[in-house]
Amino acid sequence: MEAAMSDPLRRIDALVDSDILPSPRVRQQLRVAAGLTQAEVAHAIGxxxxxxxxxxxxxxxxxxxxxxxxxxxxxxxxxxxxxxxQETPGED
Known part of the structure; x- marks a missing residue:
């Protein structure tokens, strides 16, 4: 019974986890690390x-x-x- 449950549960976990976003600061840090502009990211996403x-x-x-x-x-x-x-201290 547990094997039958695990497959749907994995699919649910994958669906839920698939759209988790890091903090706004990390989003920006990732883009900058890749040398991308906001316009390039926007174009890729649409x-x-x-x-x-x-x-x-x-x-x-x-x-x-x-x-x-x-x-x-x-x-x-x-x-x-x-x-x-990695979260970095802000300049707030």
Missing amino acids: VQRVAVARWEAGLTKPHRGNRLKYAHFLRRLAEKYPAAT
């Missing part, structure tokens, strides 16, 4: 540059479809630039 700027500032969150793409993008950057995933 949104306006201002949307990426707002996501990085923590002013708004991407809608579900864009959140999935953005989360995937950020995960790939985190694989290439793991040091950029």
